[in-house]
Amino acid sequence: MLPYVLRRLLIIIPTLVIISMLIFTIIKLPPGDYLTSYIAELQSQGETVDPKKIEFMRQEYGLDKPAWEQYFTWAGGMLHGDFGYSFEYDLPVTDIIGDRVVLTIMISLFTVLFTWIVAFPIAMYSATHQYSWGDYGLTLFGFLGLATPNFLLALVMLYLANVYFGSSIGGLMDPQYLNQAWSWDKIKSILEHLWIPVIVIGTSGTAGMIRRLRANLLDELHKPYVTTARAKGVPPLRRLVKYPLRVAMNFFIADIGSLLPSLISGAEIVAVVLSLPTTGPILISALQSQDMYLAGSFLMFLALLTIIGVLISDLLLAWLDPRIRLTGGAQR
Template sequence: MNSSLFTYIARRLLQLVPIVFLIILVTFTLLRLAPGDLADVIAGESGSATPEYMAQLRSQFNLDLPATTVFYNYLGNLLHFDLGFSFRHGMAVADLIVDRVGPTLLLMLTSITLATVIGVTLGVLSARYRGSLLDEAISTISTLGFATPVFWVGLVLIVVFSVNLRWLPSSGMTSIGGPPITSWAGIIELLRHLILPASTLAFFYLSIYVRVTRSAMLEVYGLDFVRTARAKGLSESRVAIRHVLRNALLPVVTLTGLQLASLLGGSIVIETIFAWPGLGRLAYDAVFNRDINLLMGVFLFSSLLVVFMNLFVDILYAILDPRIAGRRS
C-alpha cells in the first residue's frame, strides 16, 4: 500500500466520525418526534389506559425523562457498544440485530451479485452488438425493470412459481421441521427459499447496471486507444473485454456504492413480502410495536453498514484508479 492510498483511507475514516454522530442525532430526533411510544402500545393491548397506569409504564421504561438526558445516556451506552434493551422481545437489541443481520446480508449480497453479473454481461452484449435485435431485446428488458414496481414483481413470482407451478417456497428462510442449515440438504433448502426474494430485488438493479455498462462502454469505444488496439489487429472480443470493459467498470463500481443504501431499503419491502427473517422485517415489526430502542439500533446499524460499504467501494475505486487517491490525499 503506497503512502497516498494510506493517507486517503485514513482521511476517509476520519470523515466518518461526524457522519456517524449526525446519523445518531437525526435518527434519535425523528423517532422522538414520532407520535406514540411503547407505553401506548402496552396500555392498548391490556385495555387499561388510565393516567396512573400510563405514568407507571413511562417511568418503568424511562420514557418520562427529558430528551437531552435520554440522548446523552444513549451516547454513553454506545461508547460501551450497548444498543439498549428491547422490552417487547425481552432481549438486548444487539443480540436481536446479530440474529437478523445474517439473513439480510445474504439477501443483499446475493441480489447485488446477480444484478452486477447479469447486468454487466447484458450491458456488454448490448454495447458490443449495438443496433441489433439483441440490443433491442436487452433494452426492452431493462426498461421493464425500471417501470415495474419491486413489490409487484415479487407478488407475480409468488403466484407463478409458488402458487401455480409449486416449484419454489413463497415465504420464510427455511421450512418448518426441515433439515438444519449446516447440512447439505439444509443449504439446498435455503437456496430454494432465497431464489424468489433475491431475484425480485435484483431485477430492478439489473436494469440499472445494463444501462450504465452499455453507456460507459459506448463512450470508451470512441477513445483513441481502442482504435489503436483495433489497428494492431486485435479481435473485437479481445478489444471489448481487455480494453473497453476494463475502463468501463469504474462507473459500475461507483454505482454499486450508491445503490447500497437503496438496496437495504428495498430489502425491507422484500423481507415483508416473503417473510424473510432479516433486519427489514425486524424494523417493520418494531414500528408497529413502538419499540424505540430496537428501531434506533436497527437504523443505526443499517446506516453504519451502508457507510462502511461505501467506504469499501471508495477504497476499491482508489485502487482501480490510483489518480483518485493521489488527487484527494
C-alpha cells in the first residue's frame, strides 16, 4: 500500500505541470487578450481609447511578453503562493477569492449533507420495498429531480417567493452584512438564507444518488450471501447495512474525486440566478474576459482537488471493499 501511495504522490507533480500548460494554452487560444476585450467594451460604450494607456497597461501586466514567458512567470509564482494579478479587478487573485471560497465551501458542504441525509434512507426504503406504492412515488420524485434543471428551479422559487410572500430570496445574507467582517449576526443571516440554494443545488444530486443507490442495493440484495444471512436469522436492518449497503456505496466513494472540486466551483448558473457571492460567477466572468491569471488559478486549484479526491477515493474503495486491490499480480 505504501509504495502505491508514494507512486501516486510522485505522479501528481508531472500531472499538475501538464494540466497547467493545458489550462494556460486553452485560455490563450481565443484571439486577443484581456486588453482586447477591454478595448472592445469601451468602444461599445462610445468611450475613446487612449493608445498610450493601453500600451502602458500591456507592459504593466506583462502581456507584451511571449506566451512562454508569461506561462513561466505565472507557474513560478504559484510555487511561492503568488497566483498572479487579476486584470479585471485590479487586485491580487488571493485578495479576490477571500470570503467567496468560504461561502462556496459552506454552501457545498451543507448541500452534500442534505443530499446524503435525504438520499440514503429513501434509497434504502425504495430498494427494500421494490414495486410498492412508496417505491413508485419515490421513483417519480427521482425522475422529476433529474429532469428539472437547477437554474429553472431557482427561477421558479424566486417567482413564488416574490408573488406569494412579497420577498426576495436572492443573495446569501442581508444587504447590511455585505463586505463586512465576520460576526455572529452575519453567520446567522447566512444560515437563514442558506436553505434555498442548498435545496435548489441539492435536488438533482439527491435524485441521482437515490436512483444509483437503489439500483446497486437491488443488485446486492438478490445475491446468495444475503439469502444466507436471512436464513441465519440476521435482523433485517443489520442484514441491510452490514454488507449490501457497504458494497453498494462503491460508486459513492468513487464520486469523491468529483466532490472536492465541486466544493469550490459550486453550481455556477444557480449562483448567477440567485445572486450568490460564490466563486462560480467570478470564474465565468474571468473566462469571458480572458483574465488569465484569475481563471487559471481557479482551474489549477480545481485540478489539484480532483487529483487529491481521486487518490482518496481509491484508498477508501480498497478499505471498504476487500475485493479491490491497488497492486497488480496474482493472488493465491
